[in-house]
Amino acid sequence: MEKKNKLLTRKDFVSSSEVRWCPGCGDYSVLNAVQNVLPQLGIPKEKFVFVSGIGCSSRFPYYLDTYGFHSIHGRAPTIATGVKVANPELSVWVITGDGDGLSIGGNHLVHALRRNLDMNIILLNNKIYGLTKGQYSPTSEKGQITKTSPYGVLEEPLNPLRIALASEATFVARAVDTDPKHVTGVLLEGAKHAGTAFVEILQSCVIFNKDAWKDVSDRSCREDRLLYLEQGKPLIFGEKRNKGIILKGTKPEVVMIGEQGITKKDLVVHDIFSEDPVYVAMLTDMAHPDFPTPVGIFHAAKKPVYEQALEEQIKEVTASKGRRNLQALLRGSEYWTVSGGGKKIKRSSGIRVQFSDESRVMDERVRDLLKSTDPLTASLKTTIGKIFYDYDYKRVKMLSPRASISTAIANFTANRIECILVGDEKRLYGVLSERDIIQNVVLTSIDRDRLPISAIMRPIYEIMDETNSIGDVINILSISGHRHVPIRLKDGGFGLVTVRQILRFIHDTVEQVEKNGDVTRK
Amino acid sequence: MTKRKKETFWAEPIGKVDLQQPAVVKTGTSIIDAVKEMKYNQIGCVLVVDAKKKLVGILSNGDLMHEFVGSTLSGDTPVDEIMTKNPASATPALTVQEALEIFHSNRFRHLPILTGETVEGILSVRGLMTFISEHLPLQVMNLPPDSSLIAPTVSGE
Known part of the structure; x- marks a missing residue:
């Protein structure tokens, strides 16, 4: 087997498909580099899978x-995740x-990186949508003229490496298409890395963005404008290898080696494993x-690989709970059988037994969480029916919507109440408070003997049930901004719960608790 | 840990509660203007201060209902005639528990909070209830806005 692997060469990975990229496209050199890397990995040919989305670069698998797998737009990381896990x-x-990786599939890329499966992601960055004929992409420069930005792009471009780092990627690197040897080296390191290796490759689109990276990738100026990052070595660049990077605080600065007493020892030493963000x-x-544009491996970290962790978890759970039945899971805990033209509906819960232990454990956990040791919080579970009958319920008055405002005023003054329900035995129409009366009677010249209260009452925000808890009522009172909420009583009538009653309840509960010595305060 | 949390909650000074901005009028203001001030400030009471801005009275919807609406007084009557003089007040150092006690044993719904003679704001029964409920997120705050959506059991069965 090993012998056979050694025999693999670049040619073994060249397909019979005619390559259809534009002449001069950077994709060719990346394809070449990939074909060079694969035989070096010692992996049998049939174990390689290339997954792509949509775009010029996504023609790679052919x-x-x-x-x-030439898959759907932006979803290559997702499909690759499935392939690797399976x-x-x-x-x-x-x-x-x-475009495919940072716009259409931005979300998928982020989560693939964070999951850290042992796979490789190559993002070809030409700062343009090439396949769809030249629209600006998430990495297009501000001010860049494209077909969809004839007067210049207005947005800030994304930096793919920053996205990768923010997604907790464990291997982050960059290379330029014009330096195939370097691309090969970076891809090789990425392939060896245990975890998701993210490599951005800077390349141009000969048709729509010919000079995308010309300033840095051109052979004539590359040495002076690229900073090749090498593990454990100082940051040196320049054709004569005489320039370097020093740090002033956290800010980098370009210096000439040998000038102003600067020696190689003063330069920053590159460490891909540095945990300093x-x-x-x-x-x-x-x-x-x-600055020179850095290329090479920026960052690498040793972190657990997703598929291994998943495998271990499956093993662990299978050992303790046995193998599960996927069909049963898909059919759920209960189902309905409809027959006889929809006339007969039978509800079954036959499969439930298999799941009851799990759902019970879940329920118990949630209940534990909700279970309160504090008597006051526990008391909030009391139904409002209780609070209603205990506190002042006899004071609730209900008037017909046709009753005059004078009648309402007479009721308010005689009973010293804050609020009146407006309705009849069957229906509740609204609530009338002191405020409604005052603001209408004092500030306007209405005929209080003739105008019905329905003209000035406030419509019902919400009617609660006697079975709702006190916590629910407080919630509704907080949201509605009202001082009272009507409740529907068991006998069909209506009652009213006020903020004051709630506070009384809280007060009495606290007092009770103090008497019993359940809570130690002060 | 839980115990300590509880202590601090009840012993929290009222200054931490979101006090309502008061409606304020000078002594001698007409009842109509006082009610306008209440309506403008969306609050159920108005504070009455003297020339030195010292609090001398409070006029609530309750006072208006019982002393004014059913009476023969005209709207131009000065508020002084029907307001509650020398109203109960408290300092921002009042604790939540003490405030609860005050509202429990008194009929009023609004308590002026003063530092010296400066009015800091109004503590209302609503404000106090909201403050208490904010400390109980699981049972009160994090519930659906429509009570019919509140699940009867935790698992939603």
């Missing part, structure tokens, strides 16, 4: 003689672009023209 032995690669953030922020 041109590689491996298993592949078959962890495979070497899974995602090929995406700046400031350092790697500083690197991702550096860019031409103020």
